Structure formats: structure tokens, C-alpha cells
């Protein structure tokens with residue numbers, strides 16, 4: 001089972017205490033727990049009925065939520081009771097609802113959760129000198145050297161979302177969720193990405209303004225969303241630039257165009273996902289919260 005990482009309080013905010021539930025829901029929850037029942041056939045109270053049809057042979061909603069990393073079963077029952085869970089657009093307050101996690105869209109607090117167990121979402125810290133490709137006819141290292149069978153050949157068949165240059169290090173996302181990958185790579189959904197770049201200094205005060213106003217490149221204007229100098233010493237500077245652009249070598253080309261060619265480049269964020277302290281060459285699973293935010297960013 002692919003249980004995703006989550007904080008103890010669950011990724012969708014602080015845990016609801018049972019006292020925040022309606023009195024009926026609290027009573028039902030108490031009965032459920034004291035009887036040690038698996039919530040089977042618990043009829044919804046009047047006013048808590050919904051039109052969602054139970055999927056024959058489906059999985060209990062709270063089990064799907066817990067498996068997706070939303071929190072403990074108990075926490076998930078509380079979320080359901082509090083009306084914070086939707087299945088295919090419909091709020092479901094019944095603890096026993098049976099759903100199809102493969103095909104139904106399940107949301108907590110309006111954010112979709114990754115309910116399919118066969119879908120994987122990874123953050124990878126690509127080291128410098130590694131090709132974002134499955135193979136290289138020149139024998140250079142590729143991401144397959146780090147991800148092995150998970151990438152391209154294994155049962156999971158993960159693929160990378162976008163690319164980093166051979167010499168760029170940092171955050172690369174991988175998944176076997178074709179729809180999400182397709183949307184994230186599509187220009188109409190470009191999510192913001194942040195980079196740290198080492199450039200020759202000193203950096204003039206107006207550089208950020210110039211980059212945010214737009215830089216003319218061979219294939220059109222490129223615009224930075226944000227820019228700041230992180231560090232300057234002597235003739236070197238470390239700058240941070242955020243942009244929605246996905247064009248090839250875009251950061252290197254923009255900074256070269258304004259007279260500050262990049263000598264080192266690191267991607268630190270992709271949309272809601274941060275590289276954090278992930279060591280070079282290492283991977284981690286995305287959290288349920290990160291996946292929900294990625295879905296939201298591309299309208300899924």
C-alpha cells in the first residue's frame with residue numbers, strides 16, 4: 001500500500017476535535033468506537049443523507065482517506081462527520097459510504113486527495129551532471145542511475161515532469177499520473193518555479209525591475225515574477241528568481257541577457273513543492289497536501 005507522508009495533524013489543517021461535530025455525528029462516532037464496529041450499515045441521520053450512490057464492492061470512504069495519508073481513520077471519520085469531505089462534488093457525511101478510489105474524485109476541504117494506490121508522486125533532487133532522460137548515447141549519467149527501475153522500465157513507469165539542464169541541480173518531480181504530468185508541462189498551466197543562481201556580482205539595484213519588466217530573448221520576451229539578491233560578496237552573487245516559464249535554458253538565457261551569466265543553478269521549488277533539505281540524488285514521496293495543491297494548480 002502506498003501510504004503517503006503526512007504530518008500528525010493531517011495535511012488538511014489541525015485535527016478537528018470530535019466536539020466540533022454535530023451532536024448526531026458525535027453520538028454516532030461514539031457508538032461506532034465503543035462497539036468496535038467497522039461502521040458497516042450505519043444509516044445516515046435525517047439531514048445527513050446524500051445522493052451519492054454506494055459503489056458495490058467499493059472501499060469505505062474513511063479507509064480511502066486514511067490510505068491517502070489524510071490522517072488516522074479516526075481523524076478521517078471526524079472530517080467526514082464535519083462535512084469536509086466531497087465525493088464527485090457531493091458532500092458526504094456518512095461514515096460507511098463505499099466509493100471507487102480509482103475513478104471518483106475525492107476532496108477534503110475542497111482539495112483533491114490522491115486516492116489511487118497505483119499512482120506515485122516523487123520529488124527528486126537531481127545532482128549536477130545528470131541528464132533528465134532515460135538513456136544517453138554518450139554514456140552520461142541519467143536520472144535512471146538514481147531511480148533505476150522506477151523510471152521508464154519498471155511496473156510504475158514514472159516519468160519526469162519537465163526537465164532540468166544537465167548542469168542544473170535541484171527539484172524534479174516524477175509521477176505516473178499522466179493527466180497531472182501533462183497539465184503541469186502544458187504552457188497554459190505553467191506553475192511558478194523558483195531557482196537560485198550564482199552569477200557575477202555586484203548585481204545592480206535595478207536588475208530585478210528589468211527582469212520583471214521582461215527580457216527580450218530570441219524566442220520572445222521572458223518575464224520574472226520575482227527576483228531578489230540572496231547574497232553578494234566580492235565579484236559573486238547568489239540571486240533567487242521565480243518565473244512561470246518552461247522554455248529551454250530560460251533562467252540561464254535571461255540572466256545572460258542582462259549581463260549576469262549563470263555559473264551554478266539550483267531549482268528550489270515547483271509550485272507548492274519545495275526541495276527543502278532533500279540531499280542530492282535522493283527522492284521523497286510528495287505529501288497529500290502537496291499533491292492536492294498540484295491538482296488545484298492545474299484545475300484537476
Ligand code: URA
Pocket residue numbers: 163164165166168248249250251252253265
Ligand atoms: N532554466 C534553465 O536555464 N535551466 C534549467 O535547467 C531550468 C530552467
